Amino acid sequence: MPEIREDLITGGMVIIATERSKRPQDFTHVNEPPKGSKSCVFCYGKEAATPPEIIAIRPGGGLPDCPGWTVRAFPNKFPAVTAAGNPDYINVGGRKAVKAVGAHEVIVDTPEHNQTFGQLPDTCAEQAMEVIASRYRHLSGDLRFQYIQVFKNSGAAAGASLEHSHWQIITVPLVPETVAREIKGTESFWEANGECAYCRMIAEEKNNGSRVIEQTKEFVVLTPFASRFPYETWIIPTKHEPFFEKTGIEEIKALGRTVRRSIRRLERTLCRPPYNLTIHACPAGIKSRSYHWHIKIMPRLSTIAGFEMGSGIHINPVSPEMAAGLLRETQPDIQDDSGMNGVEAND
Amino acid sequence: MPEIREDLITGGMVIIATERSKRPQDFTHVNEPPKGSKSCVFCYGKEAATPPEIIAIRPGGGLPDCPGWTVRAFPNKFPAVTAAGNPDYINVGGRKAVKAVGAHEVIVDTPEHNQTFGQLPDTCAEQAMEVIASRYRHLSGDLRFQYIQVFKNSGAAAGASLEHSHWQIITVPLVPETVAREIKGTESFWEANGECAYCRMIAEEKNNGSRVIEQTKEFVVLTPFASRFPYETWIIPTKHEPFFEKTGIEEIKALGRTVRRSIRRLERTLCRPPYNLTIHACPAGIKSRSYHWHIKIMPRLSTIAGFEMGSGIHINPVSPEMAAGLLRETQPDIQDDSGMNGVEAND
Numbered sequence: 173m174p175e176i177r178e179d180l181i182t183g184g185m186v187i188i189a190t191e192r193s194k195r196p197q198d199f200t201h202v203n204e205p206p207k208g209s210k211s212c213v214f215c216y217g218k219e220a221a222t223p224p225e226i227i228a229i230r231p232g233g234g235l236p237d238c239p240g241w242t243v244r245a246f247p248n249k250f251p252a253v254t255a256a257g258n259p260d261y262i263n264v265g266g267r268k269a270v271k272a273v274g275a276h277e278v279i280v281d282t283p284e285h286n287q288t289f290g291q292l293p294d295t296c297a298e299q300a301m302e303v304i305a306s307r308y309r310h311l312s313g314d315l316r317f318q319y320i321q322v323f324k325n326s327g328a329a330a331g332a333s334l335e336h337s338h339w340q341i342i343t344v345p346l347v348p349e350t351v352a353r354e355i356k357g358t359e360s361f362w363e364a365n366g367e368c369a370y371c372r373m374i375a376e377e378k379n380n381g382s383r384v385i386e387q388t389k390e391f392v393v394l395t396p397f398a399s400r401f402p403y404e405t406w407i408i409p410t411k412h413e414p415f416f417e418k419t420g421i422e423e424i425k426a427l428g429r430t431v432r433r434s435i436r437r438l439e440r441t442l443c444r445p446p447y448n449l450t451i452h453a454c455p456a457g458i459k460s461r462s463y464h465w466h467i468k469i470m471p472r473l474s475t476i477a478g479f480e481m482g483s484g485i486h487i488n489p490v491s492p493e494m495a496a497g498l499l500r501e502t503q504p505d506i507q508d509d510s511g512m513n514g515v516e517a518n519d
Numbered sequence: 520m521p522e523i524r525e526d527l528i529t530g531g532m533v534i535i536a537t538e539r540s541k542r543p544q545d546f547t548h549v550n551e552p553p554k555g556s557k558s559c560v561f562c563y564g565k566e567a568a569t570p571p572e573i574i575a576i577r578p579g580g581g582l583p584d585c586p587g588w589t590v591r592a593f594p595n596k597f598p599a600v601t602a603a604g605n606p607d608y609i610n611v612g613g614r615k616a617v618k619a620v621g622a623h624e625v626i627v628d629t630p631e632h633n634q635t636f637g638q639l640p641d642t643c644a645e646q647a648m649e650v651i652a653s654r655y656r657h658l659s660g661d662l663r664f665q666y667i668q669v670f671k672n673s674g675a676a677a678g679a680s681l682e683h684s685h686w687q688i689i690t691v692p693l694v695p696e697t698v699a700r701e702i703k704g705t706e707s708f709w710e711a712n713g714e715c716a717y718c719r720m721i722a723e724e725k726n727n728g729s730r731v732i733e734q735t736k737e738f739v740v741l742t743p744f745a746s747r748f749p750y751e752t753w754i755i756p757t758k759h760e761p762f763f764e765k766t767g768i769e770e771i772k773a774l775g776r777t778v779r780r781s782i783r784r785l786e787r788t789l790c791r792p793p794y795n796l797t798i799h800a801c802p803a804g805i806k807s808r809s810y811h812w813h814i815k816i817m818p819r820l821s822t823i824a825g826f827e828m829g830s831g832i833h834i835n836p837v838s839p840e841m842a843a844g845l846l847r848e849t850q851p852d853i854q855d856d857s858g859m860n861g862v863e864a865n866d
Contacts, residue, residue: 173601173609173618173619174599174600174601174618174619175609175611175616175617175618175619176606176616176617176618176619176691176692176693177611177614177616178616178696182696183696184696184697185691185693185695185696187599187600187619187691188616189599189600189619191597191598191601250538251538252521252534252536252826252834253521253534253536254520254521254538259523262520262522264522264524264744264840265727265729265730265744265840266723266726266727267524267723267744269522269523269524269525269535270522270523271520271521271522271523272520272521272522272523272534272535272536319830321825321826321829321830322829323824323825323826323828323829324825325824325825328822329822330822330824330825331821331822331823331824331825332824340825340826342826342830344523344532344534344830344832345523346523346532348532348830348831348832349525349529349530349531349532349831350531350830350831351830351831376613379613380612380613382612383612397611397612397614448824448825448828448829449825450825450828450829451829452829468828468829470828474678475675475676475677475678476678476823477670477672477677477678477679477795478668478670478671478672478677478678478687478795478796478797479599479668479670479687479689481670481795481797481815481817482668482669482670482795482797482798482799482815483666483668483689483691483695483697483698484695484696484697484698485691485695487599493612
């Protein structure tokens with residue numbers, strides 16, 4: 173019997189279509205044949221093909237924009253926003269718009285062309301997250317930027333135009349309507365219940381157990397009750413904190429390791445699915461104590477089509493309880509691809 | 520200079536990234552090689568492979584579930600919702616859900632496997648829209664169904680699993696949060712301005728002209744100011760009417776013709792792009808006089824990726840003014856595919 177579930181905070185709905193239930197091997201996503209490293213500008217030795225680096229980690233030392241790095245951040249060569257000026261109003265065809273002033277940065281998390289984030293050694297995953305957090309902290313100090321979106325697209329079906337593993341950050345000079353609404357949801361919950369909606373969710377999910385994938389001192393990893401995507405995975409810090417930029421160094425390192433394991437579980441369970449990862453945090457433009465930053469990982473195994481676009485309701489053929497069960501059983505080993513649930517690995 | 524535009528009603532934001540501006544031939548969508556009609560269950564002679572038809576138009580008469588039809592509606596063989604029972608609350612893993620009770624129907628709008636909706640003769644487009652409207656009216660009488668979503672997915676990248684041209688209807692027993700919010704937006708606009716937001720939009724767009732593609736007595740076709748997708752096209756009735764089911768027969772016929780022309784312009788300008796089409800109307804569950812039903816057509820030329828999913832902001836590399844200019848110049852002829860802006864047709 174298919175059922176409609178509502179998100180506790182946004183009221184967003186999903187149909188969990190259990191009649192259409194799918195096992196991991198029933199998802200026929202195509203891993204494009206790798207283009208290879210020849211024309212890749214994110215590989216060692218191609219540093220001159222990107223804008224000059226902003227920050228990099230070079231364990232053995234060395235010059236900027238040369239090989240030797242493990243993580244490297246630089247401005248996007250084809251930015252969606254413009255770095256210069258102020259976010260003034262402009263008149264366009266009789267209507268008001270705002271100059272899209274912001275930063276658009278790229279963080280490459282491995283020099284190896286075919287390495288996935290899930291395959292990184294723990295230290296490299298930690299370093300990547302440290303660089304991301306450092307850029308986030310820096311950008312949160314620019315008063316023009318009201319909202320900072322950190323995200324990772326992996327695979328062509330998830331919108332990654334380059335296959336070499338990387339993250340992106342885009343800042344915008346306004347708080348997006350959807351973000352403001354989610355924060356309003358947590359404020360309403362706080363007013364009604366005297367506590368944080370995400371803290372409550374963590375307590376309930378730990379108690380119930382059926383949707384929990386992993387628990388550490390710092391994080392709970394789970395499949396949300398109203399999962400919009402098959403195998404959607406959330407990483408929520410156990411400590412209440414609205415602002416990503418206030419997260420301490422040890423938690424950031426632990427986050428790198430937890431994200432690495434969570435991605436690896438998806439890679440091994442679903443044979444390297446295309447996915448999007450997003451960081452959700454309270455923006456400088458709102459400053460609400462009720463929010464609780466977290467990460468969402470969304471495998472892209474089905475297409476967002478007309479029904480989803482019109483109604484806002486996603487149809488998910490995999491229950492989060494079944495997804496959590498499978499992901500919980502999958503060991504996040506770096507090397508061993510042989511046990512990918514019987515699905516042949518692509519590498 | 521990229522700019523941020525806000526939707527008048529929802530407050531939803533887009534970045535119009537003019538620096539990334541693309542001409543039609545720069546979009547490299549792949550039209551999958553057609554699977555052909557052999558295994559197609561929507562073609563003539565395969566009627567027994569679908570559930571029994573609900574309604575069909577047979578200009579020459581004939582028996583149900585046999586050839587001779589021009590439009591044919593039947594229940595989806597793999598429904599996302601369940602037809603039987605009531606939308607009761609159920610307990611799932613410690614949380615509340617609702618049984619997804621509803622109808623899931625398919626309307627096949629041509630017996631010809633390779634014919635697109637844009638290529639239909641006017642009478643066939645009219646008949647298809649009459650059948651859709653008839654099903655909508657019928658379903659709106661079932662009190663269990665609080666919201667009816669009519670949509671069309673065309674092309675694999677737009678989520679169409681079958682290539683033979685068709686529409687779908689899914690009803691749900693709750694008003695989706697995004698729909699309720701849009702209606703709330705029109706109510707707020709009415710309260711603040713004493714008029715319908717869409718009626719105002721029509722007046723302003725006609726006056727400005729830069730985003731208008733076509734005007735008839737019954738409809739205005741335009742690219743919205745805050746277009747989320749390249750070449751996004753809206754069809755808005757000139758007469759204020761919240762409820763699709765109250766639209767008269769002559770307007771429904773005119774809608775069929777207008778949708779046909781609008782799709783044909785996209786097919787010829789963009790070489791048959793994948794697209795989603797959705798009907799937006801005030802649901803029985805709300806009954807607001809402030810809403811104004813309309814249609815959205817969204818070509819799927821770029822991927823909804825991490826930035827869009829996290830922030831809700833879409834990045835659109837084509838300004839709606841440029842898109843409207845090109846679509847306005849494109850004649851919606853049925854036969855002639857030679858002038859597809861220099862792009863070779865796939866058929």
